[in-house]
Amino acid sequence: MEHDTGFHHALLRLSGNQTLLELTQKLLDKSHRIRLLTLNARPIPEASTQEHTATYQALAKGDFPTAIEIHSSHRKRSSSELIELLNKITGLIETKDREASQPYGKRYLTT
Structure with missing residues (x-):
């Protein structure tokens, strides 16, 4: 799991954009906690x-175009996989398919 976070951090460092690195660090931290869960x-x-x-x-x-395409596909696939797992584990993640059945329109996360 450390390698996964390290890989994504390395890609961001390669951009040379310190602001982007700082902004996305919070997202990487959150993603790491979700993977731990x-x-x-x-x-x-x-x-x-x-x-x-x-x-x-x-x-x-x-x-670079191929790298971007592969990585974009990876992020979409892995995010969907984690959301599905979290939904099974906690029942707190709501998707568009489940919105209609949610009482009082309460939603935690819409994908």
């Missing part, structure tokens, strides 16, 4: 490892 409820993140490797390889070749 779901650690025992999910399989080994093999897909993430493959996506990180593919992103790195594209960057090493200077193929």
